[in-house]
Amino acid sequence: MAETLPLLLRAARGEQVERPPVWMMRQAGRYMKVYRDLRDLHPGFRERSENPELSYEISMQPFHAFKPDGVILFSDILTPLPGIGVNFDIVESKGPLIEPAIRTDSQVKNLKTLYPEKSLPYIGEVLTRLRQSVGDQATVLGFVGAPWTLAAYMVEGKSSKNYAIIKAMAFQEPDLLHRLLEHLSDSIATYVCYQIEHGAQVVQLFDSWAGQLSPVDYDLFAAPYQKRVVNKVKAKYPNTPLILYISGSAGLVERMSKTGVDIISLDWTVDMAEGCARLPAHLGVQGNVDPGILFGSPEAIKSRIVDVVKKAKGRSHVLNLGHGILPGTPEDNARIFFETGKNVNELIHAKTTIS
Incomplete structure (x- = not known):
């Protein structure tokens, strides 16, 4: 049975695979002309x-154009917020806006319980169609925002450079913030399960802004709630791989490994070999090519991919x-x-033979 499963799913489960599967964060979006049209x-x-x-x-769109090994739901990490009573808008060139921002005890107490089948039926519909369309040619990926990052958007009311408002809450009213994070954790866990039930085979948790926390504050305000989500999901769906991504996570790699996820997604500020050395052997890794290299020459792109794959050798990648x-x-x-990702074994072999 295992050989009929798509490549990325097998790799995410820690199985030996013929090559590293390849997909791309934000692979559906603005760089594609068909999307802009x-x-x-x-x-x-x-x-x-x-x-x-x-x-x-x-x-x-990216599947039709490039045939990646993963097809990810086109959505946003803020998508479930209206289901808990928090409206938002996303303004081109400005980003997310939440008005009013969530900053008071009464606002937190008034947050609703998330029922995805009622507030997010379109998510289930899209995931089901994606799974039907790609079959075993690719793995269907779902994704969610992690509690700290969602809380940061809700409390700040928008994107932030210094996160002064939510950090003020963390240091002045920690109990209030913890209650908000608890509510978000339970909502997100419910949402992850809903995605799995409708076709997501792997789910990525984006705690994009947890890299803005000091290690001690990560241990207080991010990691426990990442674990809470993971534990609730794993209790119901133990065999669905979960990926954790944090932007600017170089100082948090070891801490990320203790959250219960299956794969740690490394950003490009960590050398892949060093990142692997800092993680337990049973964990998979994802990444970690600098997106800026895609403005370079074909040779530079290929060389960087080969370097990353070679450094991750021996690890589920x-x-x-x-x-x-x-x-x-x-x-x-x-x-x-x-294309380089799909042919990387041949490129590595050719390079080894030549050298």
């Missing part, structure tokens, strides 16, 4: 992400960027990324 017709981000027809179409693909990246260079 669709965006011109449907300018609202939430229109695109919450309309099941559009979300499905956008999710499939999912080839990916160290962050999302950047707007303006040439589509041909994205194609080179995927």
Whole structure:
């Protein structure tokens, strides 16, 4: 049975595979002309992400173009927030906006219980269609925002450079923040299970802003709630691999490994060999090519991919960027990324033979 499962799923489960599977964070999006054309017709981000027809179409665009080993749901980490009573908008060039921001005890007490089947039916519909469409040709990936990052958006009310408002809450009203994080943890765990039940085979947790925390504060305000999500999901779906990604995580790698996830996604600020050495042998790794290299020459892109894959040898490895693909990246260079990933064993063998 195992040989019929898609490559990325087998790798994520720690099985021996013929090559590292390859996908790309934010692989559906602005760098693709077909996406920009669709965006011109449907300018609202939430229109695109919450309309099941559009979300499905956008999710499939990279698969049609590049045949990656993973097809990820086109959505946003803030998508479940209206289901708990927090509305948001995403403004082009400005990012997410939440008004009013969540900063008081009464606001936290008034947060609703998340029922994804009622508030997020389109997510289930899209995941089911993706699974039907790609079959065993690719793994369907779901994703969620982790509690600290969602709390940061909710408390700040928007993106932030210094996270002064939520850090003020953490240091002045820690009990309030912990209650918010508890509510978010339970909501996110429910949402992950919902995604799995509708077709997600692997789920990635984005705690994008946890890298803004000192190690001691990560241990207080991020790690326990990452673990709470993981424990609740694993209690129900122990065989579904979970990936944890944190931007700017070089100082947190060992801590990330203790959260119960199956794969640690390393950003490009960590050397892959050093990252692997800092992680227990049973954990898989994902990453960690600098997205900026995709503005380079084909030779530079290929060389960097070969370097990363060689350094991850002996470890379950999912080839990916160290962050999302950047707007303006040439589509041909994205194609080179995927093609190189799929042929990386031959490239390594050829390089070894020549040298």
